[in-house]
Amino acid sequence: MNAFATLLPGTASLLSLRTTALQESTLQETRSLESFLATVERKAFRIAQIALRHEDDALDAVQEAMLRLVRHYARRPAAEWAPLFYRILENCVRDVQRRRSVRARVMAWLPFTGADDDDAADPLEQAADASPLPPAQVQADETLRALEAALAELPARQRQAFLLRNFEGLDVAATAQAMGCTEGSVKTHYFRALQTLRARLGEYWT
Numbered sequence: 001m002n003a004f005a006t007l008l009p010g011t012a013s014l015l016s017l018r019t020t021a022l023q024e025s026t027l028q029e030t031r032s033l034e035s036f037l038a039t040v041e042r043k044a045f046r047i048a049q050i051a052l053r054h055e056d057d058a059l060d061a062v063q064e065a066m067l068r069l070v071r072h073y074a075r076r077p078a079a080e081w082a083p084l085f086y087r088i089l090e091n092c093v094r095d096v097q098r099r100r101s102v103r104a105r106v107m108a109w110l111p112f113t114g115a116d117d118d119d120a121a122d123p124l125e126q127a128a129d130a131s132p133l134p135p136a137q138v139q140a141d142e143t144l145r146a147l148e149a150a151l152a153e154l155p156a157r158q159r160q161a162f163l164l165r166n167f168e169g170l171d172v173a174a175t176a177q178a179m180g181c182t183e184g185s186v187k188t189h190y191f192r193a194l195q196t197l198r199a200r201l202g203e204y205w206t
Helices: 011-022 027-052 055-073 078-107 135-153 156-167 172-179 183-204
Strands: none
Touching: 027 055, 027 078, 027 135, 027 156, 055 078, 078 156, 078 172, 135 156, 135 183, 156 172, 156 183, 172 183
16 A cells, blocks of 8 residues: 555654654664664654544654663664564553543543634635645545544554554564564454455555
């Protein structure tokens, strides 16, 4: 699928995340870590964004995962960084989701304060550009939205197995290490994810 080929945050935003994380590493470690983080940052953001459906939350999760990797595993062999990083990222995503749940429960008890009518946005100013998009772009956008919606509805472990195997390209053993489970479990989660996605995406599936 080419649906993952979509706009991500600018290079400056991702570079800022990487720079912040690397500030905690030694000079000797920095070069290897920087190369690794530069390789995974955009894919990691996409994985977090699909799970969280919010760009800022996804950036926060990726930055926290980078920081934890640098703080705790910088001296581990470089070959171990990828599965460790994606396991940390999944934990960071769950942390964000837990914070959201707590915030939602708190906000439910607070009185609602609506914006003044004078502050309401002018619908004409928010109107989309009426110029038509090329058919190929329209199709790509539709495919991406369908894929993201289907992925968001998968159970977390199935989504993680699918993204790590297809998007990051980890093999079964590395995926199992990243997920903290057996290779058999990875195969099961991945197979079930494929079945569900094929059923839901229908004409979009290639």
